[in-house]
Amino acid sequence: MIIAIASGKGGTGKTTIALNLARVRGCDVRLLDCDVEEPNAHLFLKGILCGEPEIVTLPIPEIDESLCDGCGACSSFCAYKALAVLAKRVLVFPEMCHGCGGCMRVCPKGAIREIPKRIGVVETLHAGTITLIQGRLDVGVAMAPPLIRAVKAKIPSTGDAILDAPPGTSCPVIATLRETDYVVLVTEPTPFGLNDLKLAVAVVRELQIPFGVVVNRAGSGDERVQAYCREEGIHLLAEIPDDRRVAEAYSRGELAVEALPEFIKIFQHLWDTVKEDANGC
Amino acid sequence: MKIACATSGLDLDAPLDSRFGRALKFLIYDTETKAFTLVDNQQNLNAAQGAGIQSAQTVAASGVQVLIAGHCGPKAFRVLAAANIKVYTTTAGTVAEALALYQDGKLIESSAADVEGHWA
Numbered sequence: 001m002i003i004a005i006a007s008g009k010g011g012t013g014k015t016t017i018a019l020n021l022a023r024v025r026g027c028d029v030r031l032l033d034c035d036v037e038e039p040n041a042h043l044f045l046k047g048i049l050c051g052e053p054e055i056v057t058l059p060i061p062e063i064d065e066s067l068c069d070g071c072g073a074c075s076s077f078c079a080y081k082a083l084a085v086l087a088k089r090v091l092v093f094p095e096m097c098h099g100c101g102g103c104m105r106v107c108p109k110g111a112i113r114e115i116p117k118r119i120g121v122v123e124t125l126h127a128g129t130i131t132l133i134q135g136r137l138d139v140g141v142a143m144a145p146p147l148i149r150a151v152k153a154k155i156p157s158t159g160d161a162i163l164d165a166p167p168g169t170s171c172p173v174i175a176t177l178r179e180t181d182y183v184v185l186v187t188e189p190t191p192f193g194l195n196d197l198k199l200a201v202a203v204v205r206e207l208q209i210p211f212g213v214v215v216n217r218a219g220s221g222d223e224r225v226q227a228y229c230r231e232e233g234i235h236l237l238a239e240i241p242d243d244r245r246v247a248e249a250y251s252r253g254e255l256a257v258e259a260l261p262e263f264i265k266i267f268q269h270l271w272d273t274v275k276e277d278a279n280g281c
Numbered sequence: 282m283k284i285a286c287a288t289s290g291l292d293l294d295a296p297l298d299s300r301f302g303r304a305l306k307f308l309i310y311d312t313e314t315k316a317f318t319l320v321d322n323q324q325n326l327n328a329a330q331g332a333g334i335q336s337a338q339t340v341a342a343s344g345v346q347v348l349i350a351g352h353c354g355p356k357a358f359r360v361l362a363a364a365n366i367k368v369y370t371t372t373a374g375t376v377a378e379a380l381a382l383y384q385d386g387k388l389i390e391s392s393a394a395d396v397e398g399h400w401a
Contacts, residue, residue: 075338081331084338086364093356096331 001278002161004034004180006204008196010167012186013216013240016250017270018164019044020257022130024267029130030156034176035166036120036135036147044253047125047132054123056135056150057116058099058143063090067111074103074112099146120147122154145175152176169199177204182278183211184237189221194228201234212237212277214270235277238270284310284383285340285366286376287350291319293377299351302333308376309343312384333357333398341366349379355394370395 005018015033019041022031033039061074061083070088082096083103094117104112120137135151137144144166152175155161165176177183183204187197197213204211213229218239229236240246240263249259256263287304288295298304307320320343325332333353337360340348348361349369361368369388373379382388 081328081334084334084360084363086338086341086360089363091360091363093331093334093359096334096356 001182001275002155002163002180003274003278004163004165004177004183004209005186006165006173006177006183006200007167007186008169008198008200008203009187009193012167012188012193014167014186015041015044015164016246016256017184017186017214017216017240018162020255020263020267021271021274022162023255023257024264024271025129025160027129028159030154030159030161031130031132032151032154032161032163033132033134034148034151034163034172036137036144036151036172037166039134039136041132041164042125042134044250044255045125045127045130045132046253047127047130050124050126053121053136054150055118056120056122056147058097058119058146059101059114060094060097060099060117061092061103061112062115063092064111064113065089067109068107069109069111071108073106073108077102077106095142098143119143122147122150124154144172148172148175152179169196169203173203174207177207177209180209182274183209184214184274185211186214186216187225188217189215189219189223189225191222191224193221194225197225197228201232210278211235212274215239217242237273237277238266240266282312282347283343283345284312284347284349284380285320285343285345286310286379287348288376290376293317293380294375297349297351297371297373297376297379301348301350301353301357302336303328304336304350307336307340307343309345310376310380331356334360337361337364337366340364347383349383349388352396353391353394354396354398356398358391358394 005014022029033041072085075083075085080096082093084091119141125132133154135147166172185200187193212235220242246256286308287298288308289305310317325335333356337357341364347367353368368391
């Protein structure tokens with residue numbers, strides 16, 4: 001089963017939930033850190049790097065000026081404005097290119113070939129029963145989805161995988177959530193948490209993936225998230241109590257289930273609930 | 282000679298737009314006939330990305346040799362340079378003021394982008 005942990009708002013506890021869930025699984029589990037712009041799950045696992053980082057590239061166009069007649073077919077095709085044609089010459093903007101290969105196909109002169117441009121790396125770390133796969137986007141690169149897809153290529157064909165999604169509701173989140181079996185939306189009991197939860201709910205409904213909500217730091221705000229879930233018929237999977245000791249453990253790079261045994265039951269129950277919910281859908 | 286000015290309005294008294302890529306319109310002024318036409322740039326106002334590149338192509342297609350805007354970003358500048366369009370930036374309030382400053386030789390030609398991409 002492939003479970004994604006997502007949220008509209010940043011800082012609600014996606015990584016915390018993902019890590020603690022992975023840790024309470026008794027058997028081998030893969031944890032995929034899809035927040036490739038700032039992967040941080042590794043900070044809490046202290047795993048051992050397995051092999052060399054795998055370099056991920058994006059195919060970007062290169063123009064053979066001896067063949068190009070400046071017709072502009074490539075530029076009119078490109079939805080991302082990565083190509084501009086002026087005075088019969090093609091200008092390429094590699095940082096805008098999504099690597100779709102369309103320009104190469106529409107060029108009537110065969111003047112475009114693709115060259116690989118490095119965008120980041122995928123690393124594999126071992127930490128006990130958890131195998132962590134993480135993407136790390138190179139500094140200055142804005143194109144996260146292709147790297148996220150490279151991370152997701154490491155999802156095993158059998159067994160369980162937990163995906164730690166980036167925050168928000170834009171392309172990197174969609175790239176992470178696609179083809180998952182279940183989404184856990186993590187939120188906090190604040191007006192901001194509720195607002196961004198609604199955006200995230202709209203996304204997973206559009207993607208037609210079964211989902212439920214976890215309220216993190218429950219008790220620190222109000223009850224509006226719970227009321228919203230009731231009104232919308234959304235399964236409230238768990239409420240993780242607000243506890244300063246969790247934050248203290250976090251600041252030392254420790255997981256709640258390691259530092260505070262009473263949290264083991266909460267996360268085990270969450271895992272079972274998710275599994276039941278996903279299988280029931 | 283034709284000059285393009287980024288603007289949000291409809292005539293010479295309209296404000297000069299401080300942005301280039303996401304300007305609402307371009308006023309194309311002909312220094313010989315003293316007449317002007319307007320080119321709509323609405324499609325780039327909400328473009329997900331590449332507004333500067335597309336706007337530069339639009340301006341180039343209108344046959345101008347000079348562009349005046351509040352600012353110009355790096356990708357737009359590269360396209361404009363390839364089209365041999367000279368770029369001038371100014372804090373002038375209106376299109377007419379910007380054109381007057383240019384025609385009096387009071388604007389300095391930009392040799393590079395004056396802002397980072399996505400600055401506003």
